[in-house]
Amino acid sequence: MENPFESGHIKNYLLAYASVVVIMVLFFLATSLFHDVEEIEKKEFSTKKVVQTSKADLKKDTKEDKSTWKSDLKLMDKTY
Secondary structure (H helix, E strand, O other), X not given: OOOHHHHOHHHHHHHHHHHHHHHHXXXXXXXXXXXXXXXXXXXXXXXXXOOOOOHHHHHHHXXXXXXXXXXXXXXXXXXX
């Protein structure tokens, strides 16, 4: 077995590593320089107060909602 320090294998590994690093840096520069970032509009939450409905209105709404989706459901014969 040859000594890698004498045969020049270490130099080849260092050159390969350096070339990979250089390629990565070039790709990073290419993507950051030539990529135009679009303006993104800032989203803001509404700070207006929500009008609360009475409990009677909520009960009516829930009864109507139950009647509409209850017909779509079918229960299983057995409970597991």
